[in-house]
Amino acid sequence: MEVAVPAAVVIRLVTAGATLAFVRQAATARSVALVGSILASALTFTAAISVLMGGPSLEGDFLRHTASGLVLTYSMTPLSAWFLMVFGLVALPVAVYSAGYFAHSIPASRMAGVGIGFNVMLGAVEVVFVAADVITFLFAWELMTLATAALVATEHEEPASRRAAYLYLVMSHVGTGCLLAGFLALGGSSGSMSLSTLLAGNLVSGWHRDFVFALFLIGFGVKAGIIPFHVWLPEAHPAAPSSISALMSAVLITAGIYGLFRVCAFGLGTPTSNWGLLFMALGTVSAILGVLYALTQNDLKRLLAYSTIENAGIMVLGLGAGMVALSYQRSELATLAMAASLAHVLNHAVFKSLLFLGAGSVVMGTGTRSLEAFGGLLRRMPWTGLFFLVGAMAIAGLPLLNGFVSEWLTFQALLLGFSSISGLIRLNYPLSGALLALTSALAAACFVKVFGISFLALPRSPAAAEAHESPRSMLAPQAFLAFMCVGLGIFPGVVLGALGGVLPSLPGLHNAMSLDWGTIETKSAGASFDHLAPATFAAVLLSALFAAVLLAARNGLATRRVPTWGCGGELSARTEYSAAAFSKPLMMIFNGVYRPSRRVETLTESSPYFPHEVRYWAVIEPTFERYVYGPLLRGVLGIANGMKVLQAGSLHAYLAYVLVLVVAILWWLGGGA
């Protein structure tokens, strides 16, 4: 196991090189890239499991160059192992799926490029999770950004893809800049490059500490996609090929969450309650706005991207609740809240990658991403439909599926927080609990819409009517992920058992959860507060379901099939409820958030009472783009414009600058001596 981490990186590098060698043979390039990726992911996954099972941490050097003193080190701590386990669990099925998906959706001329990008991105994410020093971390972080941007721009003839990749690069680099500044601020006071020294939590204090915290919050917040740093996410995720979108949503944003855990929550000393409250606020706002924006999207992949923002919000909410608890030395409560957040990292990765793979199959089968063009897909794509339904139920937080478990844990943390912390501050807990309830109910509405409009009733377009099911190699990974959704939902103890080694490794936490396979229990002041045994409930639900089936079949009469009543007219796809109509009531109720602008145009021939065509546009206001990033961008451009004065193209002026600078430096150094 000791060599697993560098071995995985070497496999990725070799694979990337080999893929490049087959740049002219697309099929070979694809096979090489994906087989290599599967090998490396499997290796990482095994290593992560061994650490989670209580094995020794894996530490070592990637590279030690004595002459230059360059050392790249890694260390797989239990926290890294948790994120790597999630990574492996998603990366493996996604790679299998990609074999069929890439063959169909990626042009031969770009196959090698995508294959290399795929491996470089995954390898970089692995290294981010295990990096033990700042150089390795930032190098991998940057590589991850660049590889992802390249993959987002796969269809670079589309202006939207180019724009998405550009926006992603800009936002990510603002984030990386903040990280660099943060690490410099920490490194300046210690002189070390090792993350364990820098993040021991004793380097900074006072306002300096708050400042460093803010830098890291922006740096990691951009990657995690939390509002207000999210603007790149709904552009970049849909633009990438679907299996890459799955990885971006399931794995890439967890790199941001990992950073928030490692640095903001546990790397800068005991968090203050204000930090925790800020996290709770950001998490709640991300969750609620994420799902509200998701509800009104009619582009399937964009909708899923907004829902990723929602789920990142839930993770950050749990983390924030834990940080507040830490600041009040409520160790048990902090452990529970962090467990909720980490469990949601896993659960979200599983169901969101399932949904993105399902979306990929749908897009491949119909050639469009618009919900309004789908309909009746369940007949043409029965398996994709079934797996998508499981994913939709999981993300809606229904019991017996994994989404419910982490939401349950988050609620527990919030309610116990209310009972165990005193003062006005505790009112934040039930308030964010109520908003979390609203979020999950809106998510349920959202995914009833997605599944119902896409897979049920009559096809709304010829493309949907002639959709084709994906090959088995693409269905099997979805089946696996759907199975995981159910399995993790019925046996939540497995997840908490695996977390049992992770949580005590973090400063200030200890393991307080009583564990067995099927039941999770929370305690308040020693007494049982609540417990959950989904397997028991599954047995009850199945019995009741069985009773219902028997009851309705008792009369033994055969079913008669008749056409749906079309109100006297002919029933067609045009009379069906559309996706826009489904979310319209919520759009009107929350119009303070959406601030929609709509335009209706009626085309008539004879009488205005008999229009032959009605055209309808509705656009929701891009609040953050317009009111946050707009002024920011104008400000930056304005300053840049003002600075043109300095760079006027005159050689004499430039020489004068150099002279002034040299004199200033000499004066400064001399003054120091």
Next chain:
Amino acid sequence: MDMVLSALQAFAFAALQAALLLAVAPLLKTVIKKMKARLQNRQGPPLLQGYYDLAKLLRKEPVRSETASWIYVAGPRAYFGAVVAATTLVPVLVAGAPMESAGGILLLVGALTFARFALATAALDTGSAFGGMGASRDMTIAALAEPALMLGLFTSALGAGSLNLGELVRNLIVHGVTFHPSDVLAFAGLFIIVIAETGRIPVDNPATHLELTMIHEAMVLEYAGPDLALVEWASAVKELLYLTLLVDLFVPFGLALTAEPVSVFVALVVWLLKVFVLAVAVTITESANAKLRLFRVPELVSISLGLAFLALAIRFL
């Protein structure tokens, strides 16, 4: 061996309690209809009408739409199954829920969300605009009601120190219910939510088939025969379940602490009385109010949210 035995016991208890709720629910529906009719100087249906309707629907030939898929068939069954499974999480006669080992309030709310998800999804399957309209409105109202429901439940649960309903009512009975003004606020808030969740006036009108005002009825408009029987029956059970939940949280007196036949019988009578009183309240609300426009419902629900939050604040600050 002991574990198997106690599991079997719990299942038998759950089955009995579910059967009781299934038996009483159609009566509750008809009683409310009857009282409403009397308030309007009408005769109203006979008290057993609910049972006749179900028996008739169950005997009928199943008629289904040509466009519908298996989801359409699975929907009512999942709805029925989830609602009946939810009943096993709530104490009815005995101070303990049969399946309280499975989970508490959060699982109960989750099970009811499961039921709603199943029915709303199935409603989209026939291609009729009614189904989509009903599903859209039902999910909208449920989403708005959810935070108020949760906050109201949290207030009661935090007062009793447990989120498990069995544990909760036992704590309330053992420690004695101390009357607190916050209970009134929390009850009022939850009552509004119960009205909204069970499709009663002023949120929805169970007696209408007018396309502009239907919510629940629009969702199940295409169903017929045994499928419809399952939906109607489960909806009635759901209403009874919500009313039982209200009495459990606020007036848990009379619940049997042991399984002796006498105390269980007393508990049955007390439970029926308490539910009847709430049914009268529902009837009066239905008769004295006009149905709200869909876009006025958020105001009503936000009143409930405000009440629940006030209850929480005055109780714990």
